[in-house]
Amino acid sequence: MNAIRSYWVEFIGDRSIKVEEGQTILSASLAAGIPHYHACGGNAKCSTCRILVIKGIEHITPQTEAEKALQKILFFPPNVRLACQSYVEGSPIHVHRIIRDETDIHLYIDEDTQSDLQNIGEEKELALLFLDIKNFTPFIENYLAFDVIHVMRRLFGLFRKCIEMHAGQIIETAGDGLYAVFGFKEDITTSVNNASKAGLSILEELDKFNEQYLGKYFNHFFQVGIGLHAGNVIVGNVGIGVNNNLTVMGLPVNVASRLQAATRELNNSFVVSKEVYDLLEDPPASDAINLYLKGIKYHLPVYLVGRAFH
Ligand code: FES
Structure with missing residues (x-):
């Protein structure tokens, strides 16, 4: 031997x-x-x-x-x-x-x-959805903290249901927004279509929530802005944060977040990148708009698939 x-x-x-x-x-x-x-x-x-x-x-x-x-x-x-x-x-x-x-x-x-090669994350192609509640501050100004928490619980429960029903996972929630990903098990075309359906169902469910609950009991209605992009990101426990939870990082995450932020200036509740639009099974008619995104060096073609804010 x-x-x-x-x-x-x-x-x-x-x-x-x-x-x-x-x-x-x-x-x-x-x-x-x-x-x-x-x-x-x-x-x-x-x-x-x-x-x-x-x-x-x-x-x-x-x-x-x-x-x-x-x-x-x-x-x-x-x-x-x-x-x-x-x-x-x-x-x-x-x-x-x-x-x-x-x-x-x-x-x-x-x-x-010490001899282990620790992998701190793996590369994956995911659909990345950012959502932000637009008129949140006037609501917290006018209602007691416990009322606000109660309504937020219902609202985020509704968002979660729409996201999980379409095989998505919420990665992070902030006071008035959240960040979810789609595609841990599916290919990118399926994930993008799932994410788009989740976004559209959130808009639809929110209308009902406004009409049947919030308007009736709190004389208020919420609007949300959603940004959706897809790309290669690093997924894993990258050792950031106290809980060492799942983290998804990479430039596409920043792009998705910027798309969400651009919903206000574009006056549309749902903005998607060209990468997403090209993969949609049933894309709504929309012309590409070249958008300059703060912090991103180049202009991005984006499409408006939601509706104008009230
Ligand atoms: S460990 Fe060698 S390139 Fe990352």
Whole structure:
């Protein structure tokens, strides 16, 4: 039986470690107790495991396709490699970890299982829905806090029902708004259509709630603005917040939130991005509007699928 070969790799400023054939430099360094960042869990999607190869680059296996793709985006020089994509075929090799802030290492490495590659999230294509209640402040100004809480409970119960009925999940609620995602189990076309149906059913149910309950007992009516976008986001427990709840992050989340904020300026209760509109099974007739979104560098074509505010 052939013995597994191993090679020495010196981590300058840390120590020398043995890397076995078939083992990545990242996996060996973690097994040796080096606090080596690996935010994406060794999947060539973050670049935090980067090493500068000072000596012996010829003994490291060529870049994987995933590493090449990341290098194209981040323009690393050839002597910078992803430790999670690098295998060793000889020695000596001297490397330097590029990201080395020891105070943050507990975010990535569980002290009891240092050799584990902890993945802090996975990439998923989801539909992202933001909702905000438009005329909330006048309501809280005019009613007692317990009345407000009572009405909010009913209202958010209604939103939740519409979202969950269409396979969505609420990720966060704020005082007068919420953020929900669709697509943990479905493909993106199904998720986008589910999210759109959930949004439309919220508008419809809200009309009934205003007419049958709120107008009657509180002489008030609520309107909501909804923004819907779809895209690749990171989903997982990324260690933010005290409860370590599920988090969904990425630029598409910010875009969806901005679309919701734009409902007021566009005077329409439901604004969707082109990515969403193009996937709708039964899109309502609507012309694209180029919208400048604060904080986003480019203009986005958006469509109005709701109705004007009163
Ligand atoms: S751990 Fe993310 S790129 Fe290597």
